[in-house]
Amino acid sequence: MTDEQLLGPEETVRIREGIAAAVLGASDGLADSLEHDAAGYLRLVDASRVGAEEAGRILREAVQGARAAGHSWDTVGRILGVSRQAAQQRFGDKAKGAVPSGAAAGGPDGPERRVLSPLSAFNEMAALTAAGLEGWHLVGYGSFFHEVEASDHPWEHCRVTLAAGGRNRRMEAEGWIPVGAGWFPWRYYKRPLPPAEES
Incomplete structure (x- = not known):
């Protein structure tokens, strides 16, 4: 664990196991199908893709939440293991991921x-x-x-x-x-x- 990581090893394992369980549980019988069905592995790839996209969205929103709570790009970058500039370039677009409101009703x-x-x-x-x-x-x-x-x-x-x-x-x-x-x-x-x- 680096100086900037805030989670302990047990918490990290719990998150990894939770994500794996969510991916494997996304489709009924997916985990069992991997023993005998080659197509099950394609369903696993698709479920993993959705999991990765969701994890990326959560990370973007968590970073914006940390910024909204007053944390600097330097601090966020250290937690992510990247420079301030890299964190800001990747996550700095405020409009990205915003919930669109659409046009005014009527x-x-x-x-x-x-x-x-x-x-x-x-x-x-x-x-x-x-x-x-x-x-x-x-x-x-x-x-x-x-x-x-x-x-x-x-x-x-x-x-x-x-x-x-x-x-x-x-x-x-x-x-x-x-x-x-x-x-x-x-x-x-x-x-x-x-x-x-x-x-």
């Missing part, structure tokens, strides 16, 4: 949209809370920004870790609406707030 006459920026992992939820109370709801996001759309009622927003599968399903049953597929390590949700009771 075209040019659709609801107004605005970008909340610059944001970090530490202030994004406060910014979304304030925007939500003013009638804005989340429609897109990426490193250092959230895009919100105007509506005629207030919204609430929350984020949970992507690993919270059971919790995510419960939230959706409670009326929370997922926004995009997530931005590692977070999944974002929104839901309209009930109208305030008039006194």
